[in-house]
Amino acid sequence: MIILVNPRATKPRNRRFPLSVMALAAVLEGRESYQIVDGHVDENPVETIHELIRTQHVELLGVTVMPGPQMAAAMNICRAIRQLHPKLPIVWGGYFPSIYTDAALNARYVDYVVRGQGEETLLELIDALRGKRSFDGIQGLSYKDMFGLHRHNPERLMKGPDAFPWSPFHRVPAEKYLRPSFFGKRTTAHHASIGCPFRCSFCGVHAAYGTRELLESPARTEAILRHLKTEYGADSVQFYDMNFFMGENHAREVARRIEPLGLRWWCEARVDIFNRYSNETLEALKRAGCTMIFFGAESGSDWVLKEMQKDITTEQTVAVAERTREFGIIPEFSFVIGNPRDPERDTRETLQFIRKLKKINVDSEIIIYHYTPVPQRTGMYGEIDGKVTFPSSPEEWASKQWMDFTLRIDPNTPWLTRKTKNLIDNFEVVINSRWPTVQDIRAPRWSRALLKSLSSWRYATRFYAFPKELRLAQQFITLRKPKQESL
Numbered sequence: 001m002i003i004l005v006n007p008r009a010t011k012p013r014n015r016r017f018p019l020s021v022m023a024l025a026a027v028l029e030g031r032e033s034y035q036i037v038d039g040h041v042d043e044n045p046v047e048t049i050h051e052l053i054r055t056q057h058v059e060l061l062g063v064t065v066m067p068g069p070q071m072a073a074a075m076n077i078c079r080a081i082r083q084l085h086p087k088l089p090i091v092w093g094g095y096f097p098s099i100y101t102d103a104a105l106n107a108r109y110v111d112y113v114v115r116g117q118g119e120e121t122l123l124e125l126i127d128a129l130r131g132k133r134s135f136d137g138i139q140g141l142s143y144k145d146m147f148g149l150h151r152h153n154p155e156r157l158m159k160g161p162d163a164f165p166w167s168p169f170h171r172v173p174a175e176k177y178l179r180p181s182f183f184g185k186r187t188t189a190h191h192a193s194i195g196c197p198f199r200c201s202f203c204g205v206h207a208a209y210g211t212r213e214l215l216e217s218p219a220r221t222e223a224i225l226r227h228l229k230t231e232y233g234a235d236s237v238q239f240y241d242m243n244f245f246m247g248e249n250h251a252r253e254v255a256r257r258i259e260p261l262g263l264r265w266w267c268e269a270r271v272d273i274f275n276r277y278s279n280e281t282l283e284a285l286k287r288a289g290c291t292m293i294f295f296g297a298e299s300g301s302d303w304v305l306k307e308m309q310k311d312i313t314t315e316q317t318v319a320v321a322e323r324t325r326e327f328g329i330i331p332e333f334s335f336v337i338g339n340p341r342d343p344e345r346d347t348r349e350t351l352q353f354i355r356k357l358k359k360i361n362v363d364s365e366i367i368i369y370h371y372t373p374v375p376q377r378t379g380m381y382g383e384i385d386g387k388v389t390f391p392s393s394p395e396e397w398a399s400k401q402w403m404d405f406t407l408r409i410d411p412n413t414p415w416l417t418r419k420t421k422n423l424i425d426n427f428e429v430v431i432n433s434r435w436p437t438v439q440d441i442r443a444p445r446w447s448r449a450l451l452k453s454l455s456s457w458r459y460a461t462r463f464y465a466f467p468k469e470l471r472l473a474q475q476f477i478t479l480r481k482p483k484q485e486s487l
């Protein structure tokens with residue numbers, strides 16, 4: 001038996017289908033005996049795994065690991081299992097080990113790392129563990145050799161989603177993953193592509209997958225969503241793709257196919273691509289249920305956008321604010337502030353720009369992050385980002401300093417002064433109070449009204465310093481949803 005583990009990454013009430021392990025389960029289905037253990041629905045995953053190992057012939061523990069709290073949870077699970085069952089091989093896959101491969105392998109409880117797309121690498125690893133092939137020919141695999149040295153096999157060329165079977169939804173308690181959200185009573189999640197062709201300097205996707213994107217066929221997207229609707233009653237969906245919209249024809253075809261399903265949906269898109277679409281296409285998307293789109297606006301300064309290699313302009317973001325208002329789609333603009341080259345100017349200009357966007361489209365949702373670098377394949381911010389030395393073990397990554405870095409709460413980067421960081425944080429508190437997010441479905445109406453009235457003088461006078469009263473009010477009366485990650 002193979003055990004696939006999705007360590008807890010978020011509060012159970014925010015859980016969605018564990019897509020990473022379900023994608024792996026899809027290729028094991030009908031071919032291997034396996035079990036999924038998800039920390040979002042299982043109170044004690046260590047106990048469950050221990051029990052499975054005690055009662056079955058378990059050959060491999062596969063753990064999906066995203067940077068942040070999920071990494072810390074994975075570390076605790078694997079440490080405990082290694083102690084109880086020292087001989088059981090453990091493999092990590094997902095964004096954390098794909099980007100920080102050596103740090104993952106430095107852990108005593110990690111034997112193998114699968115980098116990037118995992119389906120075929122996992123199957124080949126199982127064969128190698130059974131002595132049917134050697135480890136060194138497995139693309140995308142990293143491991144420790146008999147001397148404990150790290151071996152990194154060549155990359156694996158990724159394949160599009162259609163190359164693999166559907167996720168086996170019947171093998172998880174699907175009922176538990178359809179949760180209420182702003183979009184509906186039973187919101188599901190879907191990923192209709194793999195990779196991203198862009199090279200934004202702060203994003204982890206190209207660091208893990210390279211710079212290609214392969215899309216699922218619209219027919220398959222439709223079929224999977226139809227299944228989720230008819231079998232499990234899904235009424236809304238969050239598409240987790242980095243760029244749900246690419247070619248205009250593709251977007252129209254997806255819209256045409258999913259419109260009859262009557263789902264309300266959220267997705268991520270780029271401002272340049274959205275702007276290229278005709279009015280007819282935007283109407284079709286709206287008709288198909290498109291309710292909110294997350295855009296990585298990133299900065300209010302064109303010079304910063306250039307440095308980030310974002311390949312968009314502030315003018316395009318302004319146009320998106322206007323067009324989404326026209327078509328009744330809520331834009332969610334995400335910013336990554338505190339650029340290494342001139343963080344003060346970047347912050348000043350971006351805060352001003354956010355105010356401008358709110359004026360153009362008051363429904364715009366604003367998400368603010370601090371800029372944090374990721375190790376790059378291609379140089380990016382080069383010598384400046386190079387000042388950051390990344391941790392060399394999961395334990396170090398789990399420290400408060402690095403957890404704050406990962407969650408972009410406090411990047412602690414040498415270029416960001418406390419004064420500028422405080423300005424960004426205070427502005428965020430004020431703007432989120434002035435316009436509380438519509439996505440916080442548990443916040444009662446009166447609490448929104450109170451926050452708005454408490455903060456309006458600050459927003460009007462641009463007095464953001466020490467918003468203690470707002471922080472207190474936010475803590476007690478609103479329950480914000482976790483931030484979505486940036487494009």
Ligand code: B12
Nearest residue numbers: 009019020062063064068069070093094114117118204407
């Ligand atoms: C969904 C998601 C979340 C959800 C997770 C919900 C859940 N179900 O648990 C939530 C909202 C909680 C979340 C939070 C965060 N996330 Co997140 N998230 C994503 C997102 C949008 C999709 C991931 C996904 O499901 N992909 C689909 C699956 C099928 O693909 P996959 O995960 O890559 O899995 C494949 C391979 O990686 C591999 N694989 C994966 N696991 C394993 C395990 C084994 C054993 C093997 C063999 C192979 C393998 O095989 C799989 C199939 O090919 C990605 C961006 C993206 N589009 O990928 C960001 C992303 C992973 N998140 C990211 C970040 C930064 C975060 C946060 C830190 C953001 C923040 N500031 O708060 C938090 C913290 C996470 C935590 N709490 O631990 C980054 C990570 C890279 C980085 N920059 O460091 C990403 C890439 C976004 C980005 N653009 O940078 N996230």
